[in-house]
Amino acid sequence: MGRPQSPPGGNDHAPADVDLVDLGRSLLRGTTTNRQDSSHQTSGKLHISALPVVGYTLQTGFAGVLSSNFAFYTSDKANISSILTSVTYTQYKQIIFPIQADIWTKGNRYNIVTDWRCLKYPSLTYGLGGNSSADSGYDIDYAYLRLHQAILRKVTRDIYLGLGYDLDYLWDIREIDPPPGKSTDFQRYGLHNSEIASGISLHFLYDSRRNQINPAGGGYASISYRPNFTVLGSDANWQSLILDLRKYIRWPDRSQNVLALWSYDWLTTGGAPPYLLLPSTGWDAYGNTARGYIQGRFRSRNMLYLETEYRFRILSNGLVGGVVFGNAQSFADEGSNHFTRLQPGYGTGLRISLNKFSRTNLCIDYGWGAHGSGGFFVNLGEVF
Numbered sequence: 001m002g003r004p005q006s007p008p009g010g011n012d013h014a015p016a017d018v019d020l021v022d023l024g025r026s027l028l029r030g031t032t033t034n035r036q037d038s039s040h041q042t043s044g045k046l047h048i049s050a051l052p053v054v055g056y057t058l059q060t061g062f063a064g065v066l067s068s069n070f071a072f073y074t075s076d077k078a079n080i081s082s083i084l085t086s087v088t089y090t091q092y093k094q095i096i097f098p099i100q101a102d103i104w105t106k107g108n109r110y111n112i113v114t115d116w117r118c119l120k121y122p123s124l125t126y127g128l129g130g131n132s133s134a135d136s137g138y139d140i141d142y143a144y145l146r147l148h149q150a151i152l153r154k155v156t157r158d159i160y161l162g163l164g165y166d167l168d169y170l171w172d173i174r175e176i177d178p179p180p181g182k183s184t185d186f187q188r189y190g191l192h193n194s195e196i197a198s199g200i201s202l203h204f205l206y207d208s209r210r211n212q213i214n215p216a217g218g219g220y221a222s223i224s225y226r227p228n229f230t231v232l233g234s235d236a237n238w239q240s241l242i243l244d245l246r247k248y249i250r251w252p253d254r255s256q257n258v259l260a261l262w263s264y265d266w267l268t269t270g271g272a273p274p275y276l277l278l279p280s281t282g283w284d285a286y287g288n289t290a291r292g293y294i295q296g297r298f299r300s301r302n303m304l305y306l307e308t309e310y311r312f313r314i315l316s317n318g319l320v321g322g323v324v325f326g327n328a329q330s331f332a333d334e335g336s337n338h339f340t341r342l343q344p345g346y347g348t349g350l351r352i353s354l355n356k357f358s359r360t361n362l363c364i365d366y367g368w369g370a371h372g373s374g375g376f377f378v379n380l381g382e383v384f
Contacts, residue, residue, distance in 0.1 A: 016316075016317055017317055017318040017319075017353070017356045018317045018318065018319050018353070018356065019318075019319065019353035019354055019355055019356040020319075020352065020353065020354050021354075021355070022319075022356075023319065045072060045073065046070060046071070046072045047070075047071045047072065047355050047357050047358040047360075048068065048069070048070055048071075048355075049068065049069040049071070049354040049355045049358065049360040049380065050066075050067070050068040050069075051065075051066075051067050051068075051354065051362060051380060052064075052065070052066045052067075053065050053067070053378075055376075055378045056375075056376050056378075057375060057376060057377060057378065058293075058294035058295070058375035058376075059123060059124075059282070059294050059295040059296070060088070060090035060091065060092060060094055060096075061090055061091030061092050062090070062091040063088050063089065063090040063091065063094075064088070064089050064090075065086055065087070065088045066086060066087050066088075067084075067085075067086035067380045068084070068085055068086065068380075069082060069083070069084050069213070069354075069355075069358070069360050069380050069381060070082065070083040070084075071213060071355070071357075071358035071360065074103070074104060074105055074106055075105075075106040075107055077107055077108070078104045078105065078106060078107060078108050079104040079108055079207070079209070079210055079211075079212060080104070080210070080211050080212060080213060080358065081101075081102060081103045081104050082101070082102050082212065082213055082358070082381075083099070083100070083101040083103075084098070084099075084100045084101070084380065084381065085097075085098060085099045085100070086098060086380070092122055092123070093120075093122060094119070094120060094121050094122060094123070095118075095119065095120040095121075096117075096119055096121070097117065097118045097119070098115075098116065098117040098118075099114065099116045099117075100114060100115050100116070100285070100286070101113070101114040102114075102212055108154060109153065109154050110151060110152065110153055110154070111151075111152040111154075111160055111162070111205065111207075112150075112151050112152075113148075113149070113150045113151075113152070113164070113203075114148070114149055115146065115148040115149075115285055116146065116147055116148070116149075117144065117145070117146040118144070118145055118146075119143065119144040119145075119146075120143050120144075121141070121142060121143070121144055122139060122140070122141040122176070123139070123140060123141075123295070123296060124137040124138065124139060124140070124294065124296060125137065125138065125140050125186060125296055125299070126296065126297055126298065126299070127184065127185035127186070127299070128185040128189065128278075128299055128300050128334040129185075129298070129299075129300055129331060129332075129333050129334045130298050130300060130329075130330055130331030130332065130333060130339070130340070130341040130343065131333070131340070131341045132297075132298065133371075134371045134372065134373065136179075137294075138175070138176070138177060138178050138179060138184075139175070139176035139177060140173070140174065140175050140176060140186070141172065141173075141174055141176055142170050142171070142172055142173040142174070142276065143170070143171050143172050144168070144169070144170050144276075145167075145168075145169045145170075146167070146168050146169075147165075147166075147167045148164065148165075148166045148167070148201075149164055149165055149166075150162050150163065150164030150165075150201060150203050151163065151164070152203055152205050158206055158207055158208045159204075159205070159206050160203070160204070160205040160206075160207070161203065161204060161205075162202075162203040162205070163200060163201070163202060163203070164200065164201035164202075164203060164224075165199075165200055165201070166197070166198070166199055166200075166201050166226055166228075167196075167197070167198050167233075168195070168196070168197040168198075168274075168277055169194075169195075169196050169197075170194060170195045170196075170274065170276055170277075171193070171194040171195075172193070172194075173191070173192065173193055173194060173195065173276070174193070175187075175191065185334070186275050189272075189275045190272070190274070190275060191275070192235075192274075195235055195274040195276065195277070196233055196234055196235050197228050197234050197235070197238075197273065197274060197277055198228060198229070198232040198233040198234040199226050199227050199228030199229055199232060199234060200226070200227065200229075200232075201224055201225065201226045202224070202225045202226075203222070203223070203224050204221075204222070204223040204224075205220075205221070205222050205223075206219065206220065206221040206222075207219075207220050207221075207222075208220075209248065211358075211359055213358055213359055213360055213381050213382065214358075214359035214360065214361060214381065214382050215246075215248040215258070215260070215382075216248065216250065216256075216258055216359075217248050217249070217250055217258070218248055219246065219247045219248070220244070220245070220246040220247075221244070221245050221246075222242070222243075222244040222245075223241070223242070223243055223244075224241070224242045224244075225239070225240075225241050225269075226239065226240045226241075226242075227239045228271075228273075235274070236271060236272060237270075237271050238268065238270060238271025238272055238273050239268070239269045239270040239271060240266070240267065240268055240269060240273065240279075241266075241267045241269050242264075242265070242266050242267075243263070243264070243265040243267075244263075244264050244284075245262070245263040245264075246260070246261065246262050246263075246384055247260070247261045248260050248261075249261075251310075255312075256312075256313050256318070257310070257311060257312040257313065258310075258311045259308070259309075259310050259311075260308065260309045260310075260311060260382075260384065261307075261308050262305075262306070262307040262308070262309075262384045263305065263306055263307075264284055264289055264303075264305040264307075265303065265304050265305065266279035266284070266302070266303040266305075267279070267301075267302045267303075268301040268302060273301075275299075278299050278300060278301060279299065279300060279301065279302060279303035279331070280295075280296050280298065280299040280303070281293050281294070281295060281296060281297040281298045281299070281329060282294070282295030282296065282297070283295065283296070286379075286383075286384075288377075288379065288383045288384060289305050289307070289327070289329065290305070290327055290329045290343075290345055290369070291325065291327065291345055291347055291365055291367035291377045291383070292327070292345030292346065292347055292367030292368050292369030292373055292374060292375075293329075293343070293345060293367075293369040293373050294373070294375070297369075297373070298329065298331045298343065299331065300331040300332045300333070300334060301332055301337065302331070302332040302337065302339075303329065303330070303331050303332075304329070304330045304331075304339060305327070305328070305329045305330075306327065306328050307325060307326070307327035307328075307384070308325065308326055308327075309323050309324070309325035309383065309384075310323060310324050310325070311323050311351065311382075314350075318353055318356060319352065319353050320350065320351065320352055320353075321350070321351035321352075321353075321361070322348065322349065322350055322351065323348065323349045323350075323351060323363075323365065324346075324347075324348045325346065325347055325348070325349075325365070325367075325383075326344070326345070326346040327344070327345045327346070328342050328343065328344050328345070329342075329343050329345070330342050330343065343369065343370055344369070344370060345367055345368065345369040345370075345373075346367065346368055347365055347366050347367030347368055347377075348365070348366065349363060349364055349365030349366065349377075350363075350364045350365075351363055352364070354380070360380065360381055361381065361382065362378075362379075362380060363377075363378065363379040363380070363381070363382060363383060364376065364377075364378055365377045365378075365379075365383070
C-alpha cells in the first residue's frame with residue numbers, strides 16, 4: 001500500500017514480495033501469482049490485517065488474542081492512516097481492549113491521534129525506583145479506563161501543533177497478598193480505591209515518515225506536555241512531559257534493511273501522579289519499552305530510555321525477516337530523584353509479513369534483561 005517511487009520512508013516493496021495472504025492463496029489455489037498493489041495510494045482503499053492467535057508474554061501469561069490493523073490513505077498525498085484494535089483474555093484473568101488510531105486527513109493537514117483502552121488488569125508491581133529486586137513483586141488488581149484524544153494541525157511541512165484531552169480513571173484498586181509485616185511503596189506513596197486524572201495536553205510533532213506502521217526511513221519527534229487540573233475533575237494537580245524521538249536509516253543504503261533508533265523520556269514536572277500513572281516499564285502508548293522485562297518492572301517519577309534495533313530480510317521475497325535489538329532504561333531513585341542505575345535489555349526476533357501493501361508485520365521477539373529477566377514479546381506492527 002505504497003506510493004510509487006516513494007522516498008525513503010515510503011512503501012517500496014518489490015513486485016515479487018509476498019505476504020501470508022499470497023502464501024495462503026498459493027497453498028489453497030495452487031497458484032504462485034502474487035497480489036499486485038493496483039490501488040497504489042487510492043484514497044479509501046482499506047487494507048486489513050487480522051490475526052487470531054494464542055500468545056504468551058511475561059505480563060499476561062498465555063493469552064487468546066484477536067488483533068486487527070486497518071490501514072488506508074485519506075488522499076493521494078497523505079501519510080498512511082491506521083487503526084489498531086484487539087481483544088485479549090489472558091491466563092491471569094486480564095481483559096484488554098484498546099483502540100488506537102493515527103489518522104491523517106487530506107494532504108496531511110490534520111493528524112488525529114486516539115488512544116482509548118479498557119482494562120481489567122490483575123498484574124505485578126515491584127515498588128518504586130530503578131533498582132528494585134526481581135523477587136519483590138506482588139499482585140495488585142484494578143480496572144482502568146483510558147480516553148486520550150488529540151488533534152494536531154500542520155504549521156509547515158512535517159511539523160504539527162495540537163491540543164488534546166486526557167482522562168484516566170482507575171477503580172477497584174487493591175493489593176493482593178502484599179509482603180507481610182511492612183508497608184509497601186504503593187501504600188507509602190498513596191493507595192486509594194480509585195484515582196482520576198483529567199487534563200489537557202499540548203503537542204508538538206515532527207514526522208517525516210511516510211509509513212508509520214513500518215517506517216523505512218525518516219524521523220519522528222513528539223513532545224507532549226500534560227497538566228492535570230482538579231477543576232477538570234482530576235483528584236490532584238500534576239504535570240508530566242513525554243519526549244519521544246525516533247530515527248530510521250537504511251543500512252546498507254540500497255538495501256531493504258533499516259537501523260532504527262528510539263529515545264523515550266517520561267518526566268514528572270510537578271505534583272504527584274497516581275502510583276499507577278507514574279512512568280513505568282512497558283507503559284508507553286503501545287506498551288513496547290524495555291523488551292526483556294515484565295511490564296511495570298520499574299516505576300518512579302522520572303524515566304529515561306534508549307533503544308536501537310536492526311531490521312533485516314531473511315527471505316528475499318520479504319515474507320520473513322529478522323531483528324536484533326538492545327535497550328537501556330533508567331528510573332529516578334525515590335527520594336533523591338537521581339538516576340543511579342542503568343537496566344539493560346537485548347534480544348532478537350522474527351518478522352512475518354501479514355500485508356505487504358501496508359507493510360504490517362507479525363513481530364515475535366525474545367528479550368533478555370538483567371537478573372535473569374526474559375520472555376517473549378508479540379506485536380502486530382513494528383515495536384517503534
